[in-house]
């Protein structure tokens with residue numbers, strides 16, 4: 001096995017050059033933890049050749065600056081210190097799948113990084129929540145991540161009207177490949193495999209219970225991930241959000257299992273939803289006023305589009321709602337950034353005051 005099998009390429013080699021000079025080695029985070037990370041890393045075999053081995057690496061307080069904890073899928077640099085691997089640097093992230101943490105706090109939660117193909121899983125039939133509006137949220141998240149999105153409509157064995165479901169999915173995910181599948185009948189599993197060449201990393205996102213772990217197992221041909229929604233709760237009945245793991249399948253495919261999301265709160269900017277609604281975005285550029293809010297303004301091409309039927313009212317309302325949510329989030333992010341900057345200046349002036357007094361500070 002080589003680093004390339006884990007997704008390494010020439011660009012990474014170039015980026016790693018400065019770390020190589022320091023004697024550091026590359027590795028990829030398989031499973032993040034609190035302070036201890038499982039990584040796939042180069043190690044010497046003893047006969048002078050290298051091999052890839054899984055090992056545990058530690059993150060020391062000094063290693064990385066705050067807010068930069070390695071995530072599942074990250075490429076890192078590490079060095080050996082007294083028989084322990086210490087993570088020393090994070091390489092740039094090609095893609096980042098993130099959401100806002102649940103609740104009131106506006107902080108980013110990273111679900112996985114350096115994923116190439118992001119499978120949005122929705123389940124059909126009884127109950128398990130495929131709704132056009134819900135799918136639009138996931139599509140927005142997917143575009144924001146930078147990954148190539150694919151929609152998986154799972155549990156086709158339970159579908160009452162697959163053609164209608166496909167139609168609905170198509171309107172909510174324009175321009176995105178949609179695949180119908182079932183882990184029960186095996187439908188669509190080969191089609192899914194065809195979308196993920198080896199050496200590329202795939203990941204599944206979607207609500208709990210839609211079949212993410214089951215699909216992973218179906219692709220793997222063995223039980224890698226624990227399926228069955230019961231296990232997504234810990235023994236106190238709380239929803240567990242810790243499970244994030246990059247799996248290398250026997251056939252070399254790389255797949256990241258993420259925890260089920262009970263609710264998806266978006267993380268992004270005001271424009272993040274625009275790619276999800278290309279038909280609206282196109283008209284929004286033709287409004288009379290540049291700062292048209294597409295609500296009551298005269299000469300609004302979006303409103304005209306609704307009237308003449310080229311935009312659906314549901315999609316329009318969904319778009320407005322998502323934009324409002326994201327605008328609010330952006331203002332909160334700016335507020336956070338302002339506060340952080342303020343704190344930094346506060347620390348600097350404190351530092352200067354102490355220095356003047358000739359005190360030892362840290």
Ligand SMILES: Nc1nc2c(ncn2[C@@H]2O[C@H](COP(=O)(O)OP(=O)(O)O)[C@@H](O)[C@H]2O)c(=O)[nH]1
Pocket residue numbers: 154155156157158181182183184185206207208209210211212213214215226227228229232260
């Ligand atoms: N009928 C049907 N059930 C499925 C299918 N895929 C998964 N399930 C079931 O749905 C439940 C949740 O699956 P799981 O893989 O744990 O979902 P996750 O929470 O998204 O990882 C389990 O009971 C699975 O057996 C499918 O294609 N058809």
Ligand SMILES: [Mg+2]
Pocket residue numbers: 212213214225226227228232258259260
């Ligand atoms: Mg699961």
Ligand SMILES: [Zn+2]
Pocket residue numbers: 284287288292293294295297299300301302303
């Ligand atoms: Zn307008």
